[in-house]
Amino acid sequence: MIFQRALLREFSHSAAAVFVALFAVLITTVLIRMLGDAAGGRVPADAVLALIGYGALARLPVVLSLTLFIAVLMSLSRSYKDSEMVVWFAAGVPLTAWIGPVLRFAVPIAAVVAAGSLYLGPWAERMNIDYRDRIESRDDSARVAPGVFRESAGAQRVFFVEVGAGEDGKVRNVFVSSEAEGEGGRHGIIVAAEGTVLVDADGDRYVVLEDGRRYEGQPGSAAYRVMEFERYSVLIEQRSAVTQSVRGRAMSTGELLADPHARNLGELLGRIGAPIAALLLALLAIPLSFVNPRAGRTNNLIVAILTYLIYSNAISICQSWVARGRLSFEVGLLLPHLVMVLLLGLMFYRRLAVSPFWRARA
Numbered sequence: 001m002i003f004q005r006a007l008l009r010e011f012s013h014s015a016a017a018v019f020v021a022l023f024a025v026l027i028t029t030v031l032i033r034m035l036g037d038a039a040g041g042r043v044p045a046d047a048v049l050a051l052i053g054y055g056a057l058a059r060l061p062v063v064l065s066l067t068l069f070i071a072v073l074m075s076l077s078r079s080y081k082d083s084e085m086v087v088w089f090a091a092g093v094p095l096t097a098w099i100g101p102v103l104r105f106a107v108p109i110a111a112v113v114a115a116g117s118l119y120l121g122p123w124a125e126r127m128n129i130d131y132r133d134r135i136e137s138r139d140d141s142a143r144v145a146p147g148v149f150r151e152s153a154g155a156q157r158v159f160f161v162e163v164g165a166g167e168d169g170k171v172r173n174v175f176v177s178s179e180a181e182g183e184g185g186r187h188g189i190i191v192a193a194e195g196t197v198l199v200d201a202d203g204d205r206y207v208v209l210e211d212g213r214r215y216e217g218q219p220g221s222a223a224y225r226v227m228e229f230e231r232y233s234v235l236i237e238q239r240s241a242v243t244q245s246v247r248g249r250a251m252s253t254g255e256l257l258a259d260p261h262a263r264n265l266g267e268l269l270g271r272i273g274a275p276i277a278a279l280l281l282a283l284l285a286i287p288l289s290f291v292n293p294r295a296g297r298t299n300n301l302i303v304a305i306l307t308y309l310i311y312s313n314a315i316s317i318c319q320s321w322v323a324r325g326r327l328s329f330e331v332g333l334l335l336p337h338l339v340m341v342l343l344l345g346l347m348f349y350r351r352l353a354v355s356p357f358w359r360a361r362a
């Protein structure tokens with residue numbers, strides 16, 4: 001009992017510290033990407049916080065799996081480093097006795113990983129897409145800030161609005177400078193008394209100008225064409241298409257099961273594999289945590305990180321093959337985990353065979 005309580009307490013303390021560090025890295029990464037989108041005008045500033053929350057929730061299973069693996073590995077490595085393992089082995093506690101406490105600590109976390117992978121992650125992805133759609137479909141005239149030069153996404157046009165949208169939704173005194181690809185390098189300048197920002201059925205954003213003029217010609221030349229118009233539409237931003245992989249991640253697990261074609265089965269494989277991988281990695285940390293007390297733990301951590309990367313990439317490869325129809329769902333689901341189970345048994349056998357005194361006393 002003392003043995004198990006000591007291990008569980010140390011696992012909990014290490015997991016808390018590792019989770020805080022990994023979650024801070026995750027939030028920082030998502031924040032940097034969201035701030036870049038906000039600075040480029042692709043995301044409104046008031047939507048950054050909500051999108052960060054949805055992005056963090058969607059990646060929570062990965063953070064928890066890494067937290068579990070690193071916490072068990074660091075705790076047992078410290079026991080080797082401080083020669084505590086020698087005391088336990090001398091007392092007749094075999095290496096396999098660590099399996100029970102590790103599983104007792106890992107199973108609840110793996111259950112949370114399963115809930116996050118099967119339900120919370122898809123919900124967060126779906127909410128992220130829906131929130132972006134609501135942003136795109138709201139009153140877009142408010143996104144054209146008055147008194148500010150704004151560049152289009154393709155850097156081909158520059159917009160300027162002197163007076164923002166009023167109660168009628170129209171902006172006043174609009175200036176547009178553009179250089180279209182098919183115009184032989186000629187520049188175009190458009191000035192209009194007023195305009196309205198509209199979104200078509202495909203989600204593309206246009207500014208519809210009224211009562212204005214267009215000046216078109218080559219800079220440095222006096223040969224300019226002047227055209228007057230009553231109504232003129234200019235593309236501000238083209239809606240970015242949501243890829244099939246993103247839509248698949250946003251589908252609920254029930255929807256994937258109801259429509260079991262290859263792409264959905266590939267997504268389902270990744271969701272089911274997440275909690276299994278978390279448990280196997282926690283068990284793998286037991287033989288992988290061996291450290292010579294006279295040496296450091298750097299090599300041990302490097303091997304652990306490489307093992308995690310190879311394992312996660314193997315799951316991703318099987319997921320991709322299943323999604324493309326190159327591999328059956330059953331084989332893709334079992335193959336990487338069976339290889340990990342074989343590696344786990346081999347490492348336990350090697351560690352016990354090299355050090356016979358680790359076995360339980362008769």
